[in-house]
Amino acid sequence: xxxxxxxxxxxxxxxxxxxxxxxxxxxxxxxxxxxxxxxxxxxxxxxxxxxxxxxxxxxxxxxxxxxxxxxxxxxxxxxxxxxxxxxxxxxxxxxxxxxxxxxxxxxxxxxxxxxxxxxxxxxxxxxxxxxxxxxxxxxxxxxxxxxxxxxxxxxxxxxxxxxxxxxxxxxxxxxxxxxxxxxxxxxxxxxxxxxxxxxxxxxxxxxxxxxxxxxxxxxxxxxxxxxxxxxxxxxxxxxxxxxxxxxxxxxxxxxxxxxxxxxxxxxxxxxxxxxxxxxxxxxxxxxxxxxxxxxxxxxxxxxxxxxxxxxxxxxxxxxxxxxxxxxxxxxxxxxxxxxxxxxxxxxxxxxxxxxxxxxxxxxxxxxxxxxxxxxxxxxxxxxxxxx
Amino acid sequence: xxxxxxxxxxxxxxxxxxxxxxxxxxxxxxxxxxxxxxxxxxxxxxxxxxxxxxxxxxxxxxxxxxxxxxxxxxxxxxxxxxxxxxxxxxxxxxxxxxxxxxxxxxxxxxxxxxxxxxxxxxxxxxxxxxxxxxxxxxxxxxxxxxxxxxxxxxxxxxxxxxxxxxxxxxxxxxxxxxxxxxxxxxxxxxxxxxxxxxxxxxxxxxxxxxxxxxxxxxxxxxxxxxxxxxxxxxxxxxxxxxxxxxxxxxxxxxxxxxxxxxxxxxxxxxxxxxxxxxxxxxxxxxxxxxxxxxxxxxxxxxxxxxxxxxxxxxxxxxxxxxxxxxxxxxxxxxxxxxxxxxxxxxxxxxxxxxxxxxxxxxxxxxxxxxxxxxxxxxxxxxxxxxx
Numbered sequence: 181x182x183x184x185x186x187x188x189x190x191x192x193x194x195x196x197x198x199x200x201x202x203x204x205x206x207x208x209x210x211x212x213x214x215x216x217x218x219x220x221x222x223x224x225x226x227x228x229x230x231x232x233x234x235x236x237x238x239x240x241x242x243x244x245x246x247x248x249x250x251x252x253x254x255x256x257x258x259x260x261x262x263x264x265x266x267x268x269x270x271x272x273x274x275x276x277x278x279x280x281x282x283x284x285x286x287x288x289x290x291x292x293x294x295x296x297x298x299x300x301x302x303x304x305x306x307x308x309x310x311x312x313x314x315x316x317x318x319x320x321x322x323x324x325x326x327x328x329x330x331x332x333x334x335x336x337x338x339x340x341x342x343x344x345x346x347x348x349x350x351x352x353x354x355x356x357x358x359x360x361x362x363x364x365x366x367x368x369x370x371x372x373x374x375x376x377x378x379x380x381x382x383x384x385x386x387x388x389x390x391x392x393x394x395x396x397x398x399x400x401x402x403x404x405x406x407x408x409x410x411x412x413x414x415x416x417x418x419x420x421x422x423x424x425x426x427x428x429x430x431x432x433x434x435x436x437x438x439x440x441x442x443x444x445x446x447x448x449x450x451x452x453x454x455x456x457x458x459x460x461x462x463x464x465x466x467x468x469x470x471x472x473x474x475x476x477x478x479x480x481x482x483x484x485x486x487x488x489x490x491x492x493x494x495x496x497x498x499x500x501x502x503x504x505x506x507x508x509x510x511x512x513x514x515x516x517x518x519x520x521x522x523x524x525x526x527x528x529x530x531x532x533x534x535x536x537x538x539x540x541x542x543x544x545x546x547x548x549x550x551x552x553x554x555x556x557x558x559x560x561x562x563x564x565x566x567x
Numbered sequence: 568x569x570x571x572x573x574x575x576x577x578x579x580x581x582x583x584x585x586x587x588x589x590x591x592x593x594x595x596x597x598x599x600x601x602x603x604x605x606x607x608x609x610x611x612x613x614x615x616x617x618x619x620x621x622x623x624x625x626x627x628x629x630x631x632x633x634x635x636x637x638x639x640x641x642x643x644x645x646x647x648x649x650x651x652x653x654x655x656x657x658x659x660x661x662x663x664x665x666x667x668x669x670x671x672x673x674x675x676x677x678x679x680x681x682x683x684x685x686x687x688x689x690x691x692x693x694x695x696x697x698x699x700x701x702x703x704x705x706x707x708x709x710x711x712x713x714x715x716x717x718x719x720x721x722x723x724x725x726x727x728x729x730x731x732x733x734x735x736x737x738x739x740x741x742x743x744x745x746x747x748x749x750x751x752x753x754x755x756x757x758x759x760x761x762x763x764x765x766x767x768x769x770x771x772x773x774x775x776x777x778x779x780x781x782x783x784x785x786x787x788x789x790x791x792x793x794x795x796x797x798x799x800x801x802x803x804x805x806x807x808x809x810x811x812x813x814x815x816x817x818x819x820x821x822x823x824x825x826x827x828x829x830x831x832x833x834x835x836x837x838x839x840x841x842x843x844x845x846x847x848x849x850x851x852x853x854x855x856x857x858x859x860x861x862x863x864x865x866x867x868x869x870x871x872x873x874x875x876x877x878x879x880x881x882x883x884x885x886x887x888x889x890x891x892x893x894x895x896x897x898x899x900x901x902x903x904x905x906x907x908x909x910x911x912x913x914x915x916x917x918x919x920x921x922x923x924x925x926x927x928x929x930x931x932x933x934x935x936x937x938x939x940x941x942x943x944x945x946x947x948x949x950x951x952x953x954x
Contacts, residue, residue, distance in 0.1 A: 188717055188749060215871070222715030223741055228929045229715065238717035238749075262748055263716060267783050269808040270745040273832050277742065277805070280835030281866050281902075283873045328609030328616070329650060330575055330625035354610055355664065358657035361649055362575060362625075396654050396812045397784060418664070421656040423810030425783045445660050448667030449844040450836045457836040479668050484602070486670045515668075542615045 188237045196258035196291045202284030202455050209253035213242045219278045261296050268425045287458040290466050297504030301432045303474045305439050306507025310474050314349045314386055319563035325538035327354035333363040337371035344379030344387040346552020352416050353392035355443040373411035388413030390441055394421050414439040420446030424471045431472020442473040460491040465498025475510035483516025510534045522558050530567040575624045583645035583678045589671030589842050596640035600629045606665045648683050655812045674845040677853050684891030688819045690861045692826050693894025697861050701736045701773050706950035712925035714741035720750040724758035731766030731774040733939020739803050740779035742830040760798035775800030781808050801826040807833030811858045818859020829860040847878040852885020862897035870903025897921045909945050917954040
């Protein structure tokens, strides 16, 4: 069946996506790429669309195709900006909705024109803003997490106080702290924010307490505003649990006006193979910026997770590359990090990094404030020299 | 560091998750399982917790561990219900948040006690309710999709009319129809709902027009209510794009009171390997029911996607197995289906199925109403005999 000829009103602007494809040869790769062009837009076989403006304007278009290794190809496919319908949810759908269900396709990189990027505010503070807020113009920033789930709010606040007195910049809730009976959200956030404010009055530092507001859709804003009113200095959300658009909603809320931290919970399935999913540079570099995150947490290489050095570097770099007028965000690697690894991480990532050391502080010694002080001292010593 | 002894108030009720693990031997598998117990809860090394109530009550507990093949183990790990904090977002986090980032772990099945299931309303209509609504007590239900993106609202409504006149039960928007300029949401939904209502007046059938309301978080409810007011008979959402909790929010809204259909866009990365992600039976069987979907769309085996027969059957079965007082939902396989495959699919799935044939109707012949009529006729013929 051929649809009646339809003249579409299109701006001519297109965004494009780099995909990696498994295919036996170039002809096979081209057929797969053509399949993506249809799957991600019209979702109809070519014969149903022949000679139609819909095919010419709305179906994806292969802009490039090249072999990168035996059986592996890279293709760039462009789409009319209008297909994304000015919404992050539908943009994600065009990027990878149905193709996520086909084997041997990975999203490698997003290339978005200014007209599309203009739909997103991006990080509120970005790297420079967060540095200003923390009066740390040059050095890597220090972060840790409050845990474990099960500890009462007063216990978590006690940990927050020790970390803040020791000179940590950013103290975030563990992502497993939601609104459990052990330490209900309101109580926990009030106590932790107060403890950090008290410590700041002693130290003169501007340590931020970052509340985890990952929550059901109908409680998200309520929780974010409670956190702000309680004096939290930032918000954390796990887009894998809430959807990316929930992060965007928080980031763009001028009434909140707080820096936003993204946590990678449940996003691992997207980055679990070189031949599937969405590459680290997109998942932890580009998407967090579209969603307005000032920093994107991900798991570092060499810890108890399996991200490679290359994947971590690609994520960190993508968080700083030009992306329209969207500010750069901070990469925030964590997961099994220890103080001993700081020099190596500094050489690897450079200055624009947030070191997230959590378990590694808890097991370092019995005096958390002293451990935090050493963490800060080591980072300041490192920063005296080049990366 | 050992935390001060904390007496936790726990009900003693636990939920458990079956995971598959890659490991060289049983000792390795046990170490990995122990890692999950900590990773998904306290996220601290064992030595930081020794002798503590938190470890005893809050950390996960290995309930079973057995080899299933060379290098492959199955373990059942239980968690205190309190760790899930009475919220779907946090339940997902405990199930697989951080472990999604570790290689060789797959979520195979959820085992949730009634106290946890009581937090969720589940499908509003379920299989029996949807059958009543469509006056189809026994046969498989028929569904198709309106497409392609790019077609104006009047064109989509014309398709809807033809399909409804031909006797399709459920006519859904393609998941690529959001709020694009080609066919803005309001205009599209009003025209399509009206066209289906008009056709129903002619046929006497109760065909449902199902509007895709997948949208940014701050427009989701607005769009769902617009759809209801326009006369839509159901709502569709893609939880991969919005988060699962957005589906739950729609399903539990008594003001809406409409059946809910889940679309699998962007969920493919979760089911893309036997050694990672979240099994089909969970992603397309158990989670949609927790989120209140009356039917879960997934891609059928043997089409242009790569789901196996076993995976499809597991998803379909899980949608009907006992799950507390939550109603069973319909499995709704689609993706490259044709009318020729109906007998085989009927044998494979039985009566409790929604056949989603979309592209296969568009390419079957020029007269869509006639094609739809044949689709209905074939299903009715099939249903005269046993599966």
